[in-house]
Amino acid sequence: xxxxxxxxxxxxxxxxxxxxxxxxxxxxxxxxxxxxxxxxxxxxxxxxxxxxxxxxxxx
Numbered sequence: 001x002x003x004x005x006x007x008x009x010x011x012x013x014x015x016x017x018x019x020x021x022x023x024x025x026x027x028x029x030x031x032x033x034x035x036x037x038x039x040x041x042x043x044x045x046x047x048x049x050x051x052x053x054x055x056x057x058x059x
């Protein structure tokens with residue numbers, strides 16, 4: 001499912017900035033917060049798609 005793959009890519013892309021942010025880099029922290037908003041939206045898309053798949057298989 002492409003939505004799930006996008007979600008994984010977003011999380012992986014944020015990994016380096018997470019490390020920097022925990023080291024005290026404020027700019028990296030801002031980038032992580034932005035990335036987490038994108039992750040949240042992508043996770044919602046995955047959830048929506050899973051519900052659609054379930055509805056298709058039941059109906």
